[in-house]
Amino acid sequence: MSKKILILPGDGVGPEIVAEAEKVLAALRGDFGLDVATEHALIGGAATDAKGAPLPADTLALAREADAILMGAVGGPKWDDIERELRPERGLLAIRSALGLFANLRPAILYPQLASASALKPEVVAGLDIMIVRELTGGIYFGAPRGIEGEPGERRGYNTLVYSEPEVERIGRLAFDIAGKRDGRLTSVDKANVLEVSELWRETMTTLAEDYPGVELSHMYVDNAAMQLVRAPKQFDVVVTGNMFGDILSDCAAMLTGSIGMLPSASLDERAKGLYEPVHGSAPDIAGQGKANPLATILSLAMLLRYTLAEADLADRVQAAVGKVLDEGLRTPDIHTDGTRVAGTSEMGDAVVAALHAAA
Known part of the structure; x- marks a missing residue:
């Protein structure tokens, strides 16, 4: 039976980095037969703007039905001065509580x-x-x-x-x-x-x-x-x-x-259903500029494969693809050093997909 993944892009750079993880997910479907279905919903400031709540009832309903959730990031100065219960972060706290996601795994x-x-x-x-x-x-x-x-x-x-x-x-x-x-x-x-x-x-x-x-x-x-x-x-x-x-x-x-x-990070319940997200925030200062690093989100997808879908081999392949891209010297601005080449958000995602295709 196909597994359900709910995708919550969120705010700031969230939609940009999640889009790159979705490219990787598409490659896993096409090259390795991963059987998953995806749905999208709003959370955080985007949800407050569109529906008047940082965790709308329809988003929570979809989250309850999903096997796993892949999220971008929430928050930004746009919502700093609104009522506390409407702030983006309240949506994140609420979904963790509602789904019983009691354990946060953060590898360094x-x-x-x-x-x-x-x-x-x-x-x-x-x-x-x-x-x-x-x-x-x-x-x-x-x-x-x-x-x-x-x-x-x-x-x-x-x-x-x-x-x-x-x-x-x-x-x-x-x-x-x-x-x-x-x-x-x-x-x-x-x-x-x-x-x-x-x-x-x-x-x-x-x-x-x-x-x-x-x-x-x-x-x-x-x-x-x-x-x-x-x-x-x-x-x-x-x-x-x-x-x-x-x-x-x-x-x-x-x-x-x-x-x-x-x-990356994973937030798990007692049955290994999880919400997966990068550790970094929504970085509104670079949103829309193509500078955000998508690798934490892609590696969060790898954790989703490992912990919720029990696809350890595919998780290893994604991690290996990220390593190959780094070996090739591609770097987003946050990890750029002398002797490496600066790549944008989309280029970095495309490179990971290319590495997966080559391995397949």
């Missing part, structure tokens, strides 16, 4: 061709391959009560950081499973020296470790983890952490790879 992999583009010395980052597992539907982003109250000049804002033991156990088991399939090392990041919620997090992870004798568990405070990511990033294999800490650390890890434009 340095392609050897891009070692010189990293902000760190090549010897520090060469061979980098980290998987950050971020809890996505709990923590301070969703905790209640929350709000702003009081009279002007004396107002106070408040948010609630809360995790239940089942929430921590659920993300922990996934992280242990992933670590068991990699190098067998899991670092749990928290702030247990000052936060009670982190005490519960650490105790739960420690208890879980008894069920995974093949995985070495270590604990690290979030401030130290941020420093260690810059000092010696290759000490990490799999990192598991809460929503806010994971949001920050994954973006930090992104820049170790040379460009946030190279990093």
Whole structure:
């Protein structure tokens, strides 16, 4: 039976980068017989403009029916001053919550061709391959009560950081499973020296470790983890952490790879249904200029193939095609260095498709 993929281009450069991933998807259908059907819908600012909500009911209905979702990016200054519940980011938070996408997987992999583009010395980052597992539907982003109250000049804002033991156990088991399939090392990041919620997090992870004798568990405070990511990033294999800490650390890890434009992500439910998107934002400053890097979106498609469609061979082919394009010296402006050739968004996508065709 054909699998259904819902495509949500979103805002800013989203439509441009998603279009390149769709070219790759078409090549996989034509050359390798991938049996998928696609539908398109609105999310984010584009949805607010057209339908008055960042996650329209028809988009959510299609998302529930789909096997997987491929998204571009949401947001932009155009919507910064509108009512909070209508802002593009609320649509992203809402779809994650509605679909139970509790686990965010963010690989930070340095392609050897891009070692010189990293902000760190090549010897520090060469061979980098980290998987950050971020809890996505709990923590301070969703905790209640929350709000702003009081009279002007004396107002106070408040948010609630809360995790239940089942929430921590659920993300922990996934992280242990992933670590068991990699190098067998899991670092749990928290702030247990000052936060009670982190005490519960650490105790739960420690208890879980008894069920995974093949995985070495270590604990690290979030401030130290941020420093260690810059000092010696290759000490990490799999990192598991809460929503806010994971949001920050994954973006930090992104820049170790040379460009946030190279990093994909997956947000999964308990049955491996997922929403796949690049880590970078909507980049409204370059929207429509053909400068955006589509490789993170193409690699997000590779993750979709691997985790939801169980097409590991096709995922490997897409990743290999991206590597071949980088070997050929093509670079979008964000990863351009001396000795390489600047390519636009569409040219980069076409090159990946050509590499797939050649391999076929």
